[in-house]
Amino acid sequence: MGPGEEIRRNPAGFRVLTGDRPTGRLHLGHYFGTLKGRVELQDLGVETFVIVADYQVLTDRDVAERLQEHVEDLVLDYLAAGIDPRRSTIFAHSAVPALNQLMLPFLSLVSVAELGRNPTVKDEIAHSRQAAVSGLMFTYPVHQAADILFCKANLVPVGRDQLPHLELTRTVARRFNDRYGAVFPEPAALLSAAPVLLGTDGTKMSKSRGNAIALAATADETARLIKGARTDGERHITYNPDGRPEVSSLLLLAALCQDRDPREVAEEIGGGGAAALKRTVTEAVNEHLAPLRARRIELARDRAHVRAVLRAGNERAGERAEATLSEVRAAMGMAY
Structure with missing residues (x-):
């Protein structure tokens, strides 16, 4: 057991x-x-x-x-x-x-x-x-x-x-x-x-490196940070953690937020490129964290x-x- x-x-x-x-x-x-x-x-x-x-x-x-x-x-x-x-x-x-x-x-x-x-x-x-x-x-x-x-x-x-x-x-x-x-x-x-999530600069997400998306970030801040995240030059989106670590970390983040397999997320985006990938991730993160962020705002008042x-x-x-x-x-x- x-x-x-x-x-x-x-x-x-x-x-x-x-x-x-x-x-x-x-x-x-x-x-x-x-x-x-x-x-x-x-x-x-x-x-x-x-x-x-x-x-x-x-x-x-x-x-x-x-x-x-x-x-x-x-x-x-x-x-x-x-x-x-x-x-x-x-x-x-x-x-x-x-x-x-x-x-x-x-x-x-x-x-x-x-x-x-x-x-x-x-x-x-x-x-x-x-x-x-x-x-x-x-x-x-x-x-x-x-x-x-x-x-x-x-x-x-x-x-x-x-x-x-x-x-x-x-x-x-x-x-x-x-x-x-x-x-x-x-x-x-x-x-x-x-699994380890990479920060927006492609290295391990860390408070001290300034590459992290805080739980308390607003939806707009989250969108801005994800928009600036590193990807690569290949337009077709695939999940390949060893060969495409930055793209794969973003796919994983969306998958964790949606309780899905990152390969399935990649297939949906397909040839949409980095812009579609980042849009998908932004929507997934903001939707998943919305209840937590609302509770935090309420708690912070007291x-x-x-x-x-x-x-x-x-x-x-x-x-x-x-x-x-x-x-x-x-x-x-x-x-x-």
Whole structure:
């Protein structure tokens, strides 16, 4: 039985930790890559914790600019997409002090060499804007282990590039249990089946590259961004991800929005060329996102409610983290 079937059979047996760094509004890549899946897990009845990883912003930026605005925008995107704060816990990392206290014993369980070998850390360092690597960046994998283990999550939705982080979390949990007694589960990966969407410039869609279509974009902004997207010189439209990556990514985007096969979309467009392709994609995206965007506009009128949702989530996460920290202290003989 695969993990998907097991989740559907016994959703109450799983607890998920997932989330994002508040560095800008979420985009279509986030939506089809992770956000839509989180809502589905929640709706199945899986206990879900969604972290706004605000401290992680500091790993690769000297200053977290407009952080409060970014945090509120992130919560708005979550709520508009269907994350229900009555069933899922949305919280900010910095608002849960007990979560950070778990990092100290966890750091004692890994070597400096293990931290340095982590490929995700290497990649983050390579793309960092800072002249020097901060200690926080170096401890990034343990930082994430605390995020996952504080609520005893046993399932973490990840892309393949994040597997090394999760493996280190599993190592931390195993070593803690071996040394102090069974406290933590070893969380399993829920690998995302979602394909990578390219941005308007033909590279991976990313907030930092300015090539993304935000969920909160207007219909006109969406049309403008898609109109400027890269394609190729061949007029007849075909779905060929290896040979025609830009065209194929646009076809895939339309297909995801319409719940169709991208080859079928390509056949319909045929010899219509890039203009017809972009028109099809624009209509598909705007139609699919219209309800989400309407909800977001309505929610944005009451920022006090957004902040209240976060405060309530912070409180729930804090209670869970304190309970776990008490277990950890007792196991380590530190319950004075």
